[in-house]
Amino acid sequence: GAVVSQHPSRVICKSGTSVKIECRSLDFQATTMFWYRQFPKQSLMLMATSNEGSKATYEQGVEKDKFLINHASLTLSTLTVTSAHPEDSSFYICSASGGQITDTQYFGPGTRLTVL
Amino acid sequence: QKEVEQDPGPLSVPEGAIVSLNCTYSNSAFQYFMWYRQYSRKGPELLMYTYSSGNKEDGRFTAQVDKSSKYISLFIRDSQPSDSATYLCAIARISGYALNFGKGTSLLVTP
Numbered sequence: 420g421a422v423v424s425q426h427p428s429r430v431i432c433k434s435g436t437s438v439k440i441e442c443r444s445l446d447f448q449a450t451t452m453f454w455y456r457q458f459p460k461q462s463l464m465l466m467a468t469s470n471e472g473s474k475a476t477y478e479q480g481v482e483k484d485k486f487l488i489n490h491a492s493l494t495l496s497t498l499t500v501t502s503a504h505p506e507d508s509s510f511y512i513c514s515a516s517g518g519q520i521t522d523t524q525y526f527g528p529g530t531r532l533t534v535l
Numbered sequence: 536q537k538e539v540e541q542d543p544g545p546l547s548v549p550e551g552a553i554v555s556l557n558c559t560y561s562n563s564a565f566q567y568f569m570w571y572r573q574y575s576r577k578g579p580e581l582l583m584y585t586y587s588s589g590n591k592e593d594g595r596f597t598a599q600v601d602k603s604s605k606y607i608s609l610f611i612r613d614s615q616p617s618d619s620a621t622y623l624c625a626i627a628r629i630s631g632y633a634l635n636f637g638k639g640t641s642l643l644v645t646p
Contacts, residue, residue, distance in 0.1 A: 462636040526578035
């Protein structure tokens with residue numbers, strides 16, 4: 420149990436285009452989902468926290484108009500990188516939590532974004 | 536000062552060795568401690584989680600928390616080449632869910 424999937428696993432896009440990444444909890448209801456970014460040989464940096472049915476909470480320094488997050492259902496959250504630029508190239512990872520204080524976060528396999 | 540400090544390594548040990556991985560944290564508000572394993576180009580996989588000081592054992596893995604020293608450890612017994620990965624410690628405040636990650640320690644277990 421506690422499987423989280425992400426799609427796509429890899430995406431290459433041109434500068435200026437938008438890319439949507441999906442995160443799904445396959446066998447549990449995720450009231451809270453998190454989006455992280457990880458640069459090579461660096462740790463995961465939290466970008467935003469989203470609760471189902473409400474607006475995401477962004478970490479300091481993360482542009483909410485550039486990284487659009489939607490958590491429309493208890494099993495799906497999406498991250499859209501708008502007007503992507505080469506510096507947005509990174510490994511984006513989502514995690515999902517059942518929402519109880521003792522719940523742990525289960526991570527998706529990540530999406531490798533390359534912006535040319 | 537970062538909230539979680541972790542030596543990035545790399546750490547290289549022979550197969551069968553006992554591995555000790557450590558993190559320190561700065562804020563006593565953190566009450567929730569986890570260890571994740573991450574293989575290259577994959578998402579982190581939860582290994583251990585604990586909420587209290589002391590030891591928690593699961594197979595070859597033992598997580599240890601010392602809240603008075605703000606120090607957490609992961610021990611791997613009888614290490615195997617398949618344990619070669621990056622190990623990330625993560626902590627959270629009891630009142631929220633967002634995780635603060637260490638940089639991760641790269642471990643290589645050689646046959």
